[in-house]
Amino acid sequence: MTTLKVTPLNAAHRAMGAKMVDFGGWDMPVNYGSQIDEHHQVRNDCGMFDVCHMRVVDVNGDGVRAFLRYLLANNADKLHMPGRALYSAMLRPDGHVIDDLIIYFMTEQWFRIVVNAGTADKDIAWMKEQAAKVAPQLTITSRDDLAMVAIQGPNARAKVWQVLPQTQAATEGLKNFQAADCGEYYVARTGYTGEDGFEVMLPKEKVEAFWYDLNKAGVKPIGLGARDTLRLEAGMNLYGQDMDESVGPLESGLAWTVDLQSERDFIGKAALLANPPSSKLVGLVLLDRGVLRGHQKIKTPHGEGEITSGSFSPTLEKSIALARVPNGVAIGDTVQVEIRDKLLNASVVKYPFARNGKGLI
Amino acid sequence: MSNPSNLKYTASHEWVKTEADGTVTIGITQHAQELLGDMVFVEAPTVGRKLKAKEECAVVESVKAAADVYAPISGEVTAINGDLDSSPENINSDPYGAWIFKMKPDNAADVAALLDAAGYQAVVDSEAH
Numbered sequence: 001m002t003t004l005k006v007t008p009l010n011a012a013h014r015a016m017g018a019k020m021v022d023f024g025g026w027d028m029p030v031n032y033g034s035q036i037d038e039h040h041q042v043r044n045d046c047g048m049f050d051v052c053h054m055r056v057v058d059v060n061g062d063g064v065r066a067f068l069r070y071l072l073a074n075n076a077d078k079l080h081m082p083g084r085a086l087y088s089a090m091l092r093p094d095g096h097v098i099d100d101l102i103i104y105f106m107t108e109q110w111f112r113i114v115v116n117a118g119t120a121d122k123d124i125a126w127m128k129e130q131a132a133k134v135a136p137q138l139t140i141t142s143r144d145d146l147a148m149v150a151i152q153g154p155n156a157r158a159k160v161w162q163v164l165p166q167t168q169a170a171t172e173g174l175k176n177f178q179a180a181d182c183g184e185y186y187v188a189r190t191g192y193t194g195e196d197g198f199e200v201m202l203p204k205e206k207v208e209a210f211w212y213d214l215n216k217a218g219v220k221p222i223g224l225g226a227r228d229t230l231r232l233e234a235g236m237n238l239y240g241q242d243m244d245e246s247v248g249p250l251e252s253g254l255a256w257t258v259d260l261q262s263e264r265d266f267i268g269k270a271a272l273l274a275n276p277p278s279s280k281l282v283g284l285v286l287l288d289r290g291v292l293r294g295h296q297k298i299k300t301p302h303g304e305g306e307i308t309s310g311s312f313s314p315t316l317e318k319s320i321a322l323a324r325v326p327n328g329v330a331i332g333d334t335v336q337v338e339i340r341d342k343l344l345n346a347s348v349v350k351y352p353f354a355r356n357g358k359g360l361i
Numbered sequence: 362m363s364n365p366s367n368l369k370y371t372a373s374h375e376w377v378k379t380e381a382d383g384t385v386t387i388g389i390t391q392h393a394q395e396l397l398g399d400m401v402f403v404e405a406p407t408v409g410r411k412l413k414a415k416e417e418c419a420v421v422e423s424v425k426a427a428a429d430v431y432a433p434i435s436g437e438v439t440a441i442n443g444d445l446d447s448s449p450e451n452i453n454s455d456p457y458g459a460w461i462f463k464m465k466p467d468n469a470a471d472v473a474a475l476l477d478a479a480g481y482q483a484v485v486d487s488e489a490h
Contacts, residue, residue: 034398035398035425229424289402293427319401
């Protein structure tokens with residue numbers, strides 16, 4: 001048996017009664033009791049997530065912006081002011097997705113990138129390989145000294161200010177996808193739940209005290225179980241499920257993040273232009289009784305599709321899914337999902353399914 | 362919560378209760394519901410269906426995962442718990458009350474051969490290691 005990696009909050013999770021699971025090689029909390037209660041806690045009040053397993057990568061040097069313009073499918077030039085953040089896919093030359101990530105514009109010599117846990121080593125190797133070819137002057141540093149906590153929900157920001165009053169002045173004016181450097185704390189108004197809130201990067205040795213201080217202020221810990229239903233309701237892709245190195249961003253609901261308009265060349269652009277997608281990602285709501293799950297087959301008059309992520313939506317109290325289906329399938333259609341030996345009906349919907357405390361379907 | 366001593370158990374985490382009329386009532390154990398977490402859907406077998414021991418016959422689904430429920434013994438399904446259609450979470454709050462289906466055993470002696478509470482606990486303990 002291989003040893004699981006642990007975050008600096010591992011002991012705190014256990015002390016708070018977490019049920020721990022192996023999550024891609026990390027020993028992480030799946031819930032601290034009821035996953036559904038935790039889900040509602042975030043939609044209605046606020047909760048905190050250990051996201052220390054995600055990796056912060058700093059790219060420093062002259063020409064970092066030009067490098068990211070080439071490296072990523074979204075355009076780093078959309079970031080005009082320090083503290084602005086941008087979601088992007090990073091593509092292979094064949095247009096398939098290496099990872100999805102968020103970049104933060106710090107200075108013209110410094111961009112910060114936050115990547116997924118399971119792909120971090122692969123991502124950094126890829127970035128270094130590309131930099132060696134086109135921008136050898138850059139340094140790419142995995143910030144293993146930093147920890148990250150997400151505090152999400154309508155009351156999340158107020159709770160962070162209660163615990164870190166020194167950050168309030170710099171962060172209360174932040175809009176979505178903006179961040180502020182508050183000395184040891186880098187505070188971003190981003191998240192993975194469809195709720196308001198912050199993601200806070202801080203020195204590893206301070207994260208346990210921060211976690212307990214938030215808890216004392218009334219912020220409840222939320223496990224990976226609720227994180228998954230929250231992000232699914234919010235219509236946010238999960239790398240490894242909704243897209244991976246076998247598909248491109250245009251088949252993965254990420255066309256809005258791919259800039260094919262500007263003159264700019266980027267890795268994967270030629271392949272995207274040469275291969276227009278024949279399938280797309282849509283939302284499904286199950287009409288019959290049951291639960292939609294990843295990899296279930298979809299039958300439509302236009303051909304077969306497949307569920308990429310499916311679960312029960314605590315907000316809608318229905319089963320929902322993201323599914324990759326042939327282009328001909330339209331919003332409002334009814335398709336059939338193969339669940340065990342039955343074909344069940346599901347309605348094709350536009351996602352997100354829920355955000356900001358409310359169901360949208 | 363300990364496993365009630367008046368019930369029989371399977372290594373696949375069903376509990377079995379023998380009723381006064383000779384039928385048996387079947388549900389899933391405290392340990393099973395705890396592993397699965399918040400229950401959101403139960404698919405019970407059809408009344409009248411004849412089952413063989415260890416046959417997949419029902420499905421319980423939590424937010425997290427789907428799990429098969431197996432027939433503990435051979436016999437015929439005589440009733441299903443319709444309350445679980447609207448309140449599958451009863452399995453979480455009261456696993457030994459929220460039964461899933463009832464069977465008429467082909468052979469009453471089959472029930473006696475199932476695990477007792479201590480035998481089932483040994484199975485649970487061995488899974489934890």
